[in-house]
Amino acid sequence: MDASTSDCSASFDTTQQGVTSGKALGFRLTLQGQGQHEDKTVPGSRNCPTSYSLSESYEFTLAGKPAVIVVLVQRFSQGFEGRDRCFLAVTGQPR
Numbered sequence: 001m002d003a004s005t006s007d008c009s010a011s012f013d014t015t016q017q018g019v020t021s022g023k024a025l026g027f028r029l030t031l032q033g034q035g036q037h038e039d040k041t042v043p044g045s046r047n048c049p050t051s052y053s054l055s056e057s058y059e060f061t062l063a064g065k066p067a068v069i070v071v072l073v074q075r076f077s078q079g080f081e082g083r084d085r086c087f088l089a090v091t092g093q094p095r
Contacts, residue, residue, distance in 0.1 A: 008024050008025075008048035008050075024042040024046060024048050024049055025042065025049050025050065025051070025052075026038070026039025026040075026041070026042045026049075027039055027049075027052040027073065029054075029071060029073065029090055031069065031071070031092070033095065034069065034092060034094055034095055035092065035095070037090045037092075046075060046077065046086075047077045047079075047084070048077050048078065049075050049076065049077050050076050050077055050078060050083075051076045052073055052074060052075055052076070052088075053073070053074045053076075054071065054072075054073060054074070055072040055073065055074045055087060056071075056072045057069065057070065057071045057072070058070045059094070066093050066094075067093065067094050068091060068092070068093060069091065069092050069093065069094055070089055070090070070091050071089070071090045071091075072087050072088070072089055073087065073088045073089075073090060074086075074087060075087070075088055
C-alpha cells in the first residue's frame, strides 16, 4: 500500500481541534491488556479521513483454537455529497 500524499486541508472543518496540517489522519486503537494498533502511515485509499470511531467488536473462538478479536472502526471522510463512512477491521488475539 502506498502512503497518502494528498493534501487533505480542504476536508477538515476549520474548527476541528488538533488539526495542524493537511496530512491524512490515522488512528490508534488500544485494547486494555491486549496491546494496540497504530497507523504509522495512512494509505491513499482512505481518501483523507477526517475522523474515526468504534463501531463494534467481536470475540470468536473455534474449539481447540485460540480466540480472535475483531474490532470494526468507522472511518469518515468528505465525499462528493457529504460525509462518507467506511469500515476498517482490526484483528488480534487476546493475551
